[in-house]
Amino acid sequence: MLTTELPILYSYRRCPYAMRARLALRYAGVTVEIREIQLRDKPAALLQASPKGTVPVLVLANGQVLEQSLDIMAWALAQQDPEGWRQPQFETEAQAWIARNDGPFKQLLDRYKYPERHPAATQAEWRAEAESLMLAPMEQVLQERPYLLSESPSWADMALMPFVRQFARVDLAWFESAPHVALRGWLGGLEGSDLFQSIMDKQTVWKPD
Ligand SMILES: N[C@@H](CCC(=O)N[C@@H](CS)C(=O)NCC(=O)O)C(=O)O
Structure with a gap:
């Protein structure tokens, strides 16, 4: 039997939580086996690893299961953080943006x-x-600097970006004419990056052998 030592990422291409996990894993240079799922037909292997049935879920080679997107990001950055996405002096601010995003903004x-x-x-x-x-608080900050926390990207930018992107896409014409110019530039830059493009490859749905 062919066994794999790669971590397994259960993912759904268009899910913003899965996007942020894929961004961090790719950035950290962690190779994973991506198992693209369908939300309406979740594979038994996913539910066995993580009965709550949301994606992303990362199953490590040692059997450890990470079932929250932020835990997957944190784990990836602990493996390698080549451009300093996560820096202690910005951690409180990063957590505040992420909490606002995952709580009231997502709602x-x-x-x-x-x-x-x-x-x-x-x-x-x-x-x-x-x-x-x-949007307005982000715009205010991004008029001062190119990214949410500093001159360079952080995990807060990466954790929020897929959600702002989804927001923009509800009514793109509105977003493009709204007075959030710096935010638009921020989103466009991240969306156009090689990193983002590389995690949005089309995937075929995973089928167990
Ligand atoms: N708190 C979770 C939320 C993940 C989540 O809600 N993912 C959605 C897809 S975007 C999901 O799997 N929903 C389950 C379903 O629709 O059945 C995380 O951060 O990973």
Whole structure:
């Protein structure tokens, strides 16, 4: 039987949590076996490793299972962090951005994306809330410097970028004419990077042997 020593990443190409995990793994030079899944038909092997059934999930060669995207990022950066994505002096600020993203921004993003499921406000109202919570504060910082924490990219940029990208894509025409010029530049730069392009390759759905 062919055995593999590579860590296994259960992933879904378009999932923003999986994107941030793939970004960190690729940046850290960690080779993984990517198992692309379908959310509506999760493979038994994924559910066995992580019964909660979300992606990304990383199964290490020693059997350890990392089932949160941030844990996977942190693990990858602990292996190798060649350009200093994670620096102790910025850690509190990084955590604050990530918490705001994964909590209230993600909630508003879902409401903005699926307003019919959230009739308490209109789509434009959800968007306006998200703007004041996240887009405007990001814009303010990015007018001062090219990345959220400093002159160079950090894991906060990488953790947030897939979500801001998803937000932008709900109504691209709106995003492109909105007064968030620096944010647009930040997103465009990260999205156009070789790193991001390299983690967005089309994948065929994994089938167990
Ligand atoms: N807190 C988790 C959230 C991951 C998550 O919610 N992933 C979504 C896809 S983007 C998922 O797998 N949802 C399960 C489903 O739709 O059945 C993490 O950071 O990894």
